Amino acid sequence: MSYSYMSHLYCPKCSKTYSADEENHLCTCGSPLLVDYKLEELSKVFSPDNLVKRQPDLWRYHELLPVKEEENKVSLGEGMTPLIKCPSLGTNMDIPNLLMKDEGVIPTGAFKARGAAVGVSKAKELGVKELAMPTNGNAGAAWSLYAARAGMSSTIVMPIDAPSITRNECALSGANLYLVNGLISDAGKIVGKASAEKGLYDVSTLKEPYRIEGKKTMGLEIAEQLNWEFPDVILYPTGGGVGLIGIYKALKELQQLGWVSPEQKLPRLVAVQSEGCAPIVEAWKEGKHESAFWENSETIAFGINVPKAIGDFLVLDALYETDGCAVAVNDDDLLKEQKWIAELEGSFVCPEGAAAFLAARQLRQEGWIQANEQVVVLNTGAGIKYPDTVDIEVPTLEPGDSL
Numbered sequence: 001m002s003y004s005y006m007s008h009l010y011c012p013k014c015s016k017t018y019s020a021d022e023e024n025h026l027c028t029c030g031s032p033l034l035v036d037y038k039l040e041e042l043s044k045v046f047s048p049d050n051l052v053k054r055q056p057d058l059w060r061y062h063e064l065l066p067v068k069e070e071e072n073k074v075s076l077g078e079g080m081t082p083l084i085k086c087p088s089l090g091t092n093m094d095i096p097n098l099l100m101k102d103e104g105v106i107p108t109g110a111f112k113a114r115g116a117a118v119g120v121s122k123a124k125e126l127g128v129k130e131l132a133m134p135t136n137g138n139a140g141a142a143w144s145l146y147a148a149r150a151g152m153s154s155t156i157v158m159p160i161d162a163p164s165i166t167r168n169e170c171a172l173s174g175a176n177l178y179l180v181n182g183l184i185s186d187a188g189k190i191v192g193k194a195s196a197e198k199g200l201y202d203v204s205t206l207k208e209p210y211r212i213e214g215k216k217t218m219g220l221e222i223a224e225q226l227n228w229e230f231p232d233v234i235l236y237p238t239g240g241g242v243g244l245i246g247i248y249k250a251l252k253e254l255q256q257l258g259w260v261s262p263e264q265k266l267p268r269l270v271a272v273q274s275e276g277c278a279p280i281v282e283a284w285k286e287g288k289h290e291s292a293f294w295e296n297s298e299t300i301a302f303g304i305n306v307p308k309a310i311g312d313f314l315v316l317d318a319l320y321e322t323d324g325c326a327v328a329v330n331d332d333d334l335l336k337e338q339k340w341i342a343e344l345e346g347s348f349v350c351p352e353g354a355a356a357f358l359a360a361r362q363l364r365q366e367g368w369i370q371a372n373e374q375v376v377v378l379n380t381g382a383g384i385k386y387p388d389t390v391d392i393e394v395p396t397l398e399p400g401d402s403l
């Protein structure tokens with residue numbers, strides 16, 4: 001059996017195909033490229049039983065990943081994060097079967113480690129020596145650390161307001177780090193220009209086809225953890241939307257492999273955004289297949305502050321094709337939700353994760369989610385990476401004081 005069953009890259013817009021063995025970024029038509037696998041061939045030799053003895057990390061699905069030689073794998077043990085029950089919060093929201101896929105416990109503290117592990121490994125396989133990316137913080141942290149592990153250098157550009165801990169992670173990894181007095185879209189333009197001029201490998205969201213393959217493993221894991229059954233609903237905090245596109249891709253690949261029964265309906269996918277930056281929500285409300293640039297975007301959930309996503313049409317297609325929806329939540333309310341989750345479940349989730357839980361609460365109130373449905377919420381990172389979002393007053397004692 002081959003280590004990877006990747007066959008080629010293809011364009012989801014114009015169907016043009018590209019080789020998997022050389023550097024490719026966008027299609028000539030401007031669309032992101034996606035990875036195709038020899039699924040029919042694989043389905044004959046690969047079954048869930050093959051997974052039983054494998055390590056509990058995302059490389060357990062290596063046949064469905066693009067890295068062809070195991071020796072190119074760059075790993076910090078990422079993946080197979082817990083899918084945990086949230087009974088108290090579920091009762092509180094009237095969703096008794098509420099589950100959290102907790103990406104807060106992965107290396108680098110955010111799900112970005114998945115995209116970085118697979119993306120950096122594939123870059124190594126392609127002979128890349130220096131990569132460059134714009135980031136809202138977590139992705140830059142993950143990619144620069146994985147690049148360091150691979151012996152590659154990295155150039156990272158992030159907004160000056162990005163969480164300071166992610167800045168420290170990049171700096172500590174030895175990355176060439178720059179702050180931009182603007183948004184991720186401004187950082188993207190700077191990286192695009194530098195990559196063209198200096199020949200850096202541009203790994204901006206979806207300008208590199210392999211990050212999505214790493215993120216796809218969240219979908220594979222959810223299905224495996226539910227014993228190859230799909231939940232009814234999956235909620236995902238959506239910025240560039242790579243995680244959501246990846247989860248959708250994973251679920252479709254599992255169907256094609258025949259690992260879930262064909263009668264099973266795909267989960268309804270929900271893209272969660274903040275009221276301060278909701279281009280996908282606006283487009284979805286209007287039934288559009290592309291979003292418009294969101295002017296003056298602002299949200300405390302920094303990872304989902306993406307005014308225009310290059311893969312917006314893929315996110316929207318995934319919502320339409322699964323009868324899903326897109327929801328915008330309020331920043332003040334998501335901070336309250338973050339506190340509820342810590343109080344009721346003992347989990348300190350990131351603001352983006354809190355946004356997704358709040359969306360579940362809202363959709364239950366509106367009746368879009370039924371009380372008997374199984375609902376999976378993605379907590380995409382650890383709350384401890386965002387200490388400044390918590391505003392508390394604590395009584396201070398002098399030695400010898402009593403309580």
Ligand SMILES: Cc1ncc(COP(=O)(O)O)c(C=O)c1O
Pocket residue numbers: 110112136137138139205237238239240241242243244302303304350352353380381
């Ligand atoms: C914690 C967190 N959640 C969600 C997102 C959004 O990810 P995606 O690009 O997959 O939509 C990000 C991106 O920076 C993030 O850091």
Ligand SMILES: [Zn+2]
Pocket residue numbers: 011012013014015016027028029030031
């Ligand atoms: Zn194309």
